[in-house]
Amino acid sequence: MIQLNANHFVYLLQAATWTLLLSLIAFVGGSVVGLIVALMRVSKVAAVRALASGYIQLIQGTPLLIILFLSYFGLGIMGYKLVPIVAAGLSLTLYAAAFLGEIWRGCIEAVPRTQWEASDCLGLNRFQQYAYVVLPQAVKLAIPPTVGFMVQIVKNTSLASVIGFVELARAGQIVNNSTFEPFVIFTVVAAIYFAMCYPLSLAARALERKTHAGR
């Protein structure tokens, strides 16, 4: 058994950068897909709305862990062997898109009806309405809950450990396997997660206060 030493903590911190990278991939991917989902949810065509809503129901009704297993083991057995970071990035993107899509739909719908009507009167087409009138206002409303959701993304990257991607939680398990000091190690791991998530939580709360200041 190896004594717990400073190198182990350096190793954990290095692994934390992978957690951040994976969070970034999930957030960027989730934002792109999520925006599409949100716009589909407010589409004029019923079939498009139903499709997006079905996607959200499906993802929000399934554990992220199962989505990870499906994309890693499932696709692997079908012959599409993904490396862990791609499988994890894909799963987290699908997951984040469902939640961000639903959050952003709410923000788009919160833009007052009169704004649509006014832009209609000005003769803007649907694309111009979104680009110049609705989305800029929706973005303002969307920032606080989006920052709040980033906390969920960072925390959920820990699940990528189950498919062997060495991020913070997996690194904690590896260090534990050689030193067997689980209480210390997982407390340190939790502290590192806390250091990443808490600033985001505080920011989300501050932004929320700012958005609702006028009400």
Add this chain to the structure above:
Amino acid sequence: MSYKFDFSFLAERWPDFVAGAWLTVQLTVVSIALGLLVGTVCALIRVYGTRWMKAPVGVYVELIRNTPLLVQIFIVYFGLSSLGLKLSAEVSAVIALVVNMGAYTTEIMRAGIQSIQRTQLEAADCLGLTRLQTILHVVLLPAMERVYPALSSQFVLLMLASSITSQISAEELTATANLVQSDTYRSFEVYIIVAMVYLALSFLYRLGFWLIGLVLFARKRKLGTAL
């Protein structure tokens, strides 16, 4: 694509899936009930408690909400056992889920309790209600009615999150899936089935919470209006 789906393992292994799903239901129902209790008490402290009572509750909520459930489960199961407190995987799972659920419920219930106006408490005082009666009938039930949608989504999220307890080999649905797929090498089919079972469970939970809401909030059922 030459892959052929083969669900034939189901004929033999379906009782395993049923048993796994049943344990998932048991784990989550217990965790939801206890978590709601913890969260409600903490929320009352956060709103009405003294400053010295509020501080530890605030720390608890922030610590839990800003760390992953997976790590919390590891601390309870591996961490506590290394300190000499040996718990079974199922008990550890319930403890971790309750602690986790409690923190989220605290925040949701706090919002509900804060929405109860002071005048309501004064009116309860005038009617001669005891402190316990006031808290139960004037504060908690209406507060819960207001935040019930948020509470029930949190409950469903907890049910889905309980899949993480498979990592300490609590033999619930996801752990069953891992076991069956390692026996049969039919991982894609196994996880598709389990995903569908989870979907069905989350639908059933939503339905269940809606029914409980109907029973619990008689005023809303009769008038059909928001509080």
